[in-house]
Amino acid sequence: xxxxxxPPSVSVAPGQTARITCGGDNxxxxxxxxxxxxxxxxxxxxxYYDGDRPSGISDRISASNSGNTATxxxxxxxxxxxxxxxxxxxxxxxxxWVFGGGTKVAVx
Amino acid sequence: xxRLLQSGGDSVQPGESLRLSCEASGFRFVGVGMHWVRxxxxxxxxxxxxLTGSGLTTSYADSVKGRFIxxxxxxxxxxYLQMNNLRAEDTALYYCAKDAxxxxxxxxxxxxxxxxxxxS
Numbered sequence: 001x002x003x004x005x006x007p008p009s010v011s012v013a014p015g016q017t018a019r020i021t022c023g024g025d026n027x028x029x030x031x032x033x034x035x036x037x038x039x040x041x042x043x044x045x046x047x048y049y050d051g052d053r054p055s056g057i058s059d060r061i062s063a064s065n066s067g068n069t070a071t072x073x074x075x076x077x078x079x080x081x082x083x084x085x086x087x088x089x090x091x092x093x094x095x096x097w098v099f100g101g102g103t104k105v106a107v108x
Numbered sequence: 109x110x111r112l113l114q115s116g117g118d119s120v121q122p123g124e125s126l127r128l129s130c131e132a133s134g135f136r137f138v139g140v141g142m143h144w145v146r147x148x149x150x151x152x153x154x155x156x157x158x159l160t161g162s163g164l165t166t167s168y169a170d171s172v173k174g175r176f177i178x179x180x181x182x183x184x185x186x187x188y189l190q191m192n193n194l195r196a197e198d199t200a201l202y203y204c205a206k207d208a209x210x211x212x213x214x215x216x217x218x219x220x221x222x223x224x225x226x227x228s
């Protein structure tokens with residue numbers, strides 16, 4: 001089955017840019033979604049279809065998808081961005097969702 | 109406002125059964141795909157099961173196939189997950205989530221989760 005690989009953690013100073021990668025075989029051919037999960041809360045959709053933002057999601061958040069890597073970028077990181085971030089794709093042949101292992105973003 | 113109200117979680121012994129419910133409101137339930145995702149303590153998100161808007165197509169993770177059954181009652185706007193022969197490794201917070209389409213678009217809304225604990 002398809003595998004998505006994320007770094008376990010990313011640390012970033014306030015005001016800097018955080019980049020979270022999601023690796024998958026030829027992932028560019030798939031639509032990647034991203035979710036943010038803060039402690040004790042349900043996941044929240046922050047990016048869909050590779051780079052679209054739902055209404056209400058900060059424009060400091062963007063994403064791209066190329067080759068074997070999708071990337072979530074958070075500009076001007078704030079303390080409130082501390083959370084776990086998950087990438088996700090749909091495996092149509094198996095009618096299943098595949099999640100990356102998640103990346104914990106720590107704001108220094 | 110979209111709401112997914114979850115219930116049914118409990119603490120049970122291995123081999124027992126539970127049925128989780130997810131009552132939807134704020135959108136047209138019929139025709140929308142629904143999903144179950146779980147999260148074991150301290151772990152990441154794991155997809156469990158999916159169901160198309162019609163209820164005619166279902167899918168399951170290998171870890172639950174043959175033990176869990178997903179269903180929906182469109183007249184009650186409710187999604188269910190019947191969990192049989194529960195194992196310790198099924199211990200997790202179970203989320204229901206609404207697909208943006210019939211199935212496989214993205215999970216645009218999530219419930220708050222219901223806790224399932226399997227322990228002897």
